[in-house]
Amino acid sequence: MKVAYISDKIYLDHDTGKGHPESKERLEAINNTVKGLEDKLVILSPSNISAQILELVHPYQYINHI
Helix, strand or coil, rough: CEEEECHHHHHHHCCCCCCCCHHHHHHHHHHHHHHHHHHHHHCCCCCCCCCHHHCCCCCCCHHHHC
């Protein structure tokens, strides 16, 4: 069984502010590590999904708030 790795260059544009653990540098480090694991992963680009699918993992109130 392989694991899906979903990524897109646009993720590097998300700025969470100075000092936040989610950063462009963190994502770049993860992407560089993944390059050595490509034979064990299914590399995918993100896609739009329905609210119905989102509700399988997030409460409706949370989705509606976002």
